[in-house]
Amino acid sequence: MTTTEAALENLRLIRSLMEKAHVYRTISAPAALAGGVMAILASAWPVQHAATHNGEAVMSDVCFLTDWLIILGIASVLNVILLRREAAQSGRPFISGGMRMALRALAPPLLVGGCVGVGLIIFLHNLTLAAVMWILCYGLALLATTSFAPRSLTRLGQAFVIAGLMIFFAWASHSDVLLLSSDVGPASLAMGLTFGLLHVVYALAVFFGRQPAEVQAK
């Protein structure tokens, strides 16, 4: 092997290792699928009830908040279990440098979005705006991991931010929604379309995708 060939081969090795080392998936696809299905099921009833009863609420604001916190809890626990299993299968420690890096990126937008959303529900009784806040901050959290996340997660983050903005403008420009006695219906619809449908689409894309971009790069 000539020096040039050796140099080229070593440069390829450096590139592939750097790409590999920079990829960390924060959301397990099966957990996303389970969370998505739970979100769709949880949102279906309030949306259907509001649509057939002139926007009448099927549950209280606190009940809406509790429902979604339970779904968040179940999906998070499932995600941790699956990520731990994936780490064990590949011989990596669960709490790795990649995970620490991911937590540092995810924590600020998730904490801000979570707290403001809960505040909007408890103090201002504005469920739709709380849902929009959660959607946007979750999307921004995923986008904060772009430098080391697989492309599919970045796409999911972009989809959440775009959907969040569209829902916000749709909600803000329709005075009828603002006049409803309770906005459990519109808020549930927003949650179902994003945390439900987008997660299911993401999981299916990962399951059935020909070759994820991060694998092709290797």
Place this chain on the structure above:
Amino acid sequence: MIDFDQIDKLIHEKGRLSIMTLLSTRGEWAFQELKAELGMSDGNLISHLRTLGTAGYIKESRDESGNRPRTSYELTTAGRTAFKEYIELLGEIVKAAQPT
């Protein structure tokens, strides 16, 4: 004219190059992470890490606070500089070989 003797033989070896590359991507890597990522045996990895440590390219730190002691590694300033110079030299070699 490129002086091929400038190539850092210590880094030029594939196993050590792989270790240096991973360590250059982020702050520190645990031994188990390096092992999983590179698929090396314990003995092989330890031997390369020892060589790089002796050259002053990497430094080792031990964390005994958890249930299991954790040994991690990171590049030193000298290691980072040597790795950067090594990549630059590879680039020059490839560039010099391209027809003008």
